[in-house]
Amino acid sequence: MAKINENFIKIPATYLFSEIAKRVTQHKEENPTAPIIRMGIGDVSLPLPDAAVDAMIKAADEQRDASSFRGYGPEQGYAFLREAIAENDYVSKGIQIDIDEVFVSDGAKSDTGNIGDIFDVSNRVAITDPSYPVYVDTNAMGGRAGEPTASGEWTNLVYLSCNAENNFVPALPTEKVDLVYLCYPNNPTGTTLTKEQLTVWVEYAKANKVILLFDAAYEAFITEDNVPRSIYEIDGAKDVAIEFRSFSKTAGFTGTRCGYTVVPKQLMGYSENGEQVSLNKLWNRRQCTKFNGTSYVVQRAAEATYSLEGKKQVKKLIEFYTENARIIRQGLLKAGYTIFGGVNAPYVWAKAPVGQTSWEYFDYLLKEKNIVTTPGAGFGASGEGYVRFSAFGSREATIEAMQRLEK
Numbered sequence: 001m002a003k004i005n006e007n008f009i010k011i012p013a014t015y016l017f018s019e020i021a022k023r024v025t026q027h028k029e030e031n032p033t034a035p036i037i038r039m040g041i042g043d044v045s046l047p048l049p050d051a052a053v054d055a056m057i058k059a060a061d062e063q064r065d066a067s068s069f070r071g072y073g074p075e076q077g078y079a080f081l082r083e084a085i086a087e088n089d090y091v092s093k094g095i096q097i098d099i100d101e102v103f104v105s106d107g108a109k110s111d112t113g114n115i116g117d118i119f120d121v122s123n124r125v126a127i128t129d130p131s132y133p134v135y136v137d138t139n140a141m142g143g144r145a146g147e148p149t150a151s152g153e154w155t156n157l158v159y160l161s162c163n164a165e166n167n168f169v170p171a172l173p174t175e176k177v178d179l180v181y182l183c184y185p186n187n188p189t190g191t192t193l194t195k196e197q198l199t200v201w202v203e204y205a206k207a208n209k210v211i212l213l214f215d216a217a218y219e220a221f222i223t224e225d226n227v228p229r230s231i232y233e234i235d236g237a238k239d240v241a242i243e244f245r246s247f248s249k250t251a252g253f254t255g256t257r258c259g260y261t262v263v264p265k266q267l268m269g270y271s272e273n274g275e276q277v278s279l280n281k282l283w284n285r286r287q288c289t290k291f292n293g294t295s296y297v298v299q300r301a302a303e304a305t306y307s308l309e310g311k312k313q314v315k316k317l318i319e320f321y322t323e324n325a326r327i328i329r330q331g332l333l334k335a336g337y338t339i340f341g342g343v344n345a346p347y348v349w350a351k352a353p354v355g356q357t358s359w360e361y362f363d364y365l366l367k368e369k370n371i372v373t374t375p376g377a378g379f380g381a382s383g384e385g386y387v388r389f390s391a392f393g394s395r396e397a398t399i400e401a402m403q404r405l406e407k
Contacts, residue, residue, distance in 0.1 A: 010148055011140045016133050016378035017041050020362075027366055037393065037401045039328075040372040042187070042346070044252045044392045046320060048301070049313035052251060055304035059297040070296040075287045077104025077260065081299045084306040085260055089245070095232045097262060101280060103287055104294050104302075107259040108217045108246040112181070113138035115213060115242065115261070117290070118282040119269070123178040126158040128170045130188055130379030130386075132215070135181045153381060161382045162189065164351075168340060169197055172204050180205070182231075183215035185222060188379045188388040189349040190325075190341015192227045198234055205240035211269065211279070212241040217259070220250040220318050221325075222344045238264040242279070249321075249346065249392075251305045251314050258294055258302045321346045324391035324398045331402025332389070346391040349376070358384055369404045 020040050028034060047053075062068035076082070082099040090097035105111050113134050121143045127135050136157065139145045146156030153159060158177050160170035168191040173180070182201065184193050193201075205212050212231065219229040231237045246259035253259075263283045268276040304310045325342040332339045332350055342348035350373075352361035358375035365371045365387070374390070376383030391398070 005141070007141050007143050007145075010145075011137050015137075016374070019378070020372065020374065023363070023366065024372055031370075034370045036366075036370045036372060037397045037404075038372045039390045039393055039398075039401060040374045040388075042249065042390050042392055043254050044249065044317075044321075045394050046252055046317055048252050048256065049305060049310055049317065051304040051307055051310035051313055052253075052256075052301040055300045056297050059300035063297070073293045073296055073299075075291055075293045076100070076284065077102065077294065078296065078299050081303045082260075084303050088306045090230065090232065090262075093230070093233075095230060097232070098265070101262055101264050103261045103263065103283060104299060105259050105261060105287075105291070106257040106294055107248060107253075108215060108244040108261075109134055109259075111244050111259060111261045112213065112215055114286070114290075115244075115283070116142045116144070117286050118279060119179060119211075120272075124156065124158060124176060126160055126173050126177040126180040127380075128182065128186070129159040129161050129381060130376060130383030131181060132183055132187050133379065135183075135213075136380070151381060159380070159382075162186075162191070163382050164338075164340070167191075169193065172200070176208075177210060179211050179213060181213045181215065183217075185218040185227075185345035186341070186347075187215075187218065187345075188347055188374065188376065188383065189386075190343075190345035190347035190388075191349070192222070192224070192344045194226045195228050195233065196226075198228055198231060202231070202234045202237045202240060206236055209270070210240065211267070212237075214241050214243045216243055217246040218249060218345050219245065220314075221322060221346055223322070224344055227344055232262075232264075238266055240267070242267065242283075247302050247305065250318065251302070251310075252317060253298075253302070256298055256301060258298050320395070321391045324393065324395065327395075327398050327402060328389050328391055331405060335402070335405045337405075342391070348389040348391070350387055350389060352376075352385050352387055356385075358387060361387055369401075371401050371404060 082102040086097045086099050145154035162168040214231040231241045243262045247253035263280045265280045267279045328348045329342040338351040340349040358377035362375040374388040376386030
């Protein structure tokens with residue numbers, strides 16, 4: 001008799017975005033001509049940069065020639081991409097990262113979920129609330145979350161509430177924890193931490209032997225000077241933090257799939273007998289065993305985004321979505337909404353009208369305005385009463401959506 005992992009049946013039967021898709025499909029079936037504008041899931045709408053596509057075509061041509069054909073690649077990523085990442089995203093900004101601290105993957109979603117493989121099930125995990133659902137669900141699958149409660153929270157997770165009352169700045173845990181997920185610029189709220197605020201977290205982690213799991217997937221959208229693009233801008237962060245990044249939103253790789261994780265060689269965990277163990281070596285072992293590497297063609301495309309032309313093209317993509325975020329902010333403010341985010345991130349976090357839950361307001365916007373958002377409650381208890389607007393749509397659709405709301 002094959003027994004299942006019981007943790008899988010403890011989590012909600014449907015993933016947040018699957019439930020959204022289900023409701024949108026039903027609305028579309030009932031209203032076939034409804035002019036639906038999708039501002040929910042954070043999928044991009046602009047095509048890949050030409051530099052990336054040209055690089056993929058060239059790499060694909062190499063695969064038809066025996067002299068340039070590539071079979072299995074290194075699980076950690078090809079040196080050409082790891083070198084480009086280390087130089088352009090870190091060394092050029094005064095942060096020393098070696099290429100063997102960079103691990104290329106198929107995206108930050110996979111890595112933020114899989115990172116739990118190298119940590120013991122007994123670790124206590126803290127998560128900002130609201131947060132990206134993958135952090136919660138993968139820890140539940142791994143057996144760290146405990147049991148689900150009637151409110152939707154988990155008994156073994158520590159929730160760090162982020163709301164308007166605390167300006168969306170999470171307070172340090174008041175109980176012992178071992179791992180903390182931080183996502184900044186934040187998904188879903190679009191808010192950020194300043195360098196001073198993030199320094200508090202690094203100092204806390206060093207003092208308490210805590211590992212920070214820092215999701216920086218949206219760093220390219222930062223516009224303000226005092227907001228760090230990398231946690232490694234903070235002194236001592238390489239002793240306590242793993243950083244996750246993605247090409248999905250920066251260069252439109254949502255369907256192409258490429259990201260990377262940085263695990264500093266000086267970052268240590270502890271064995272059962274208290275001995276220090278290199279997390280870099282553990283993650284390398286995990287990847288070599290359970291991951292066959294990102295395709296050569298995709299890695300060449302990612303490398304091309306660091307070329308002179310690639311950087312120009314990526315910059316235009318970011319500027320386009322940043323302008324969409326500005327249009328959403330202005331439109332929502334004009335329509336009388338209370339909003340947050342959208343300055344250093346492609347998401348705007350809007351308060352639902354008094355008396356309506358997140359899902360109720362989601363349904364109202366879908367059925368009455370034909371606008372798809374994301375209900376805040378899907379990101380955690382502190383997200384109740386909010387909806388998230390994504391800036392990744394077309395310009396025309398973004399303007400039209402705001403005009404509908406102003407009516």
